[in-house]
Amino acid sequence: MRIGLVGYGHGGRFFHAPLIATLPGATFVGVVTRSPERRQQLSTDLPGVKAFDSIGQIVEAGVDALVISTTLKGRPALVLEAIEHGVAVVSDKPFAANAEQARVLITAAERQGVLLSVYQNRRWDSDFLTLRKLIDAGALGAVTRFESRVERFSPQSVGNASGGGWLRDLGSHLVDQALQLFGPVDRVFAQLHYSAEHPSIDHGFFVSLTHANGVISHLWGNALQNSPAPRLRVSGTLGCYTVDGLDGQEDALIAGKSPKTEGEHWGSEEHRRWGWFEQGPERERVPSEKGCWTQFYRQWQAAVQGQGPLPVDAYEALETTRILDAARLSAERQQVVSTKIE
Template structure:
């Protein structure tokens, strides 16, 4: 399989290229970037991987999949460009600025008879995989509340609009995870944070989701939090699981590592970073599952070879986008928003 990457900024360089260059049975075929500086970085970090000026040039050179990793504002047009060339497209997250735009991309893929997926790599975070295992094993009993947050102190991110604001960008991960675990949502309530009144994009959010099955998800994110709360706290009738910190794959990628160069160390959390299971005053460590972002691309390979399910179906991204739209509406109208339980819902619990 030959995979091309469109964009070599932060996302393309650190969150896609290391995985593409490590993928067995695949060729990292090229990158579309016109920036001289980024072309120099590409040549230094991935010798032999060619740079191209346009999607058309890259497609002409021969690719089976295009990965679009550019800022949200211009990304949908590039996704459409790739689809019109008849090549499967992987869109970075957030998938779209709103549900209408998301539906336009999905409809185009269907008309072209081309497959489309969305890079929700945090489905394969170590901590999230651990949460899924505990829920599916019944260790927590009946889950009643799911708390998920990503908080950090990063003032330079306040005016970063490349992902459409913290809710749209980071929230796309947290909503995707909540829907994957607990299914469709019937009520959404949200609060957004702005450091300045004239700020275009939010720098933090709180979203409460009431799922059809009765579970309540509390999701939060901030780039101005000096004292982060737990990454996950999952409360059930038989106990509670909590874990601090962030999955280590991001730090590994930013340090210049890849699944290929790190080998067996990739995605492994040391025991001091493991979470806790607590019940009735008793407390014990829970070994963390190994994180594996590369599973997205491994499953993508299988899907292309067999015609089977994609690692992330576009209908899942549409469902998440509709929830994010409802969160924005809730904040603007200062009220709880009711959703049609199955509108746009395509999450299959595995």
């Protein structure tokens, strides 16, 4: 399978290229980027991987699939261009600026008969996989509240519009995870945080989701948090699961590590980073499952070869986008917004 990458910014360079380059049975054809600086980075990072000027040029070189990892503003047009060339496409997240834009992409892919998926890689985070295992085993009983946070102190991120603001960019992960665990959402309430210097680009959010099954999801994101709360706190009738800190795959990739360099240790979390199960006075460590972002690409490869379903269905990403639209509307109106589909 021959794969091309469009974009070599932070996401393309660290969260896609190393995984594509180490995917068994795949050939990394090259990267579409015109930036001299990024072409030099590509040459240093992955000697032998060619740079291309355009999607048309890399398609002519022969690709079965393209991964689009550019800023949100220009990404939908590039996704459409790739679809028109008839190749399978992975869009980075957030999938689109709004649900209307997402529907246009899905319709185009269906019309052309090409596969379209969205890179919701945090479905394969260590903490999320561990939580799913606990829920599936009934260890928490009936879950009543799901609390999920991505909080950092990152002043340089304030005003960064590449992902459409923190709600779209990181909120897409948190909403996707909540939907995967607890299903459809009936009501949304949200608050967004802006700086005086960047009044249109949010750098923080709080979102409350009321799921149809009665579970309440509380989701936070913030670029200016000096004291982050637990990454996850999930309460059920039989106990509570908490875990601190983000999955380690992000830091590993930025540090130049990859599944190839780490082998069987890829995605493993140190014992001190494991979460806790608590019930009254009882407290015990919960061994973390291995994180595995590579699983997204393995499943996508199988889907393109007709051997399995897509790792992330585009309609699932559409539903996440619809909920994010409702959150922005809620914040604007300062009221609860119904998302129930009658």
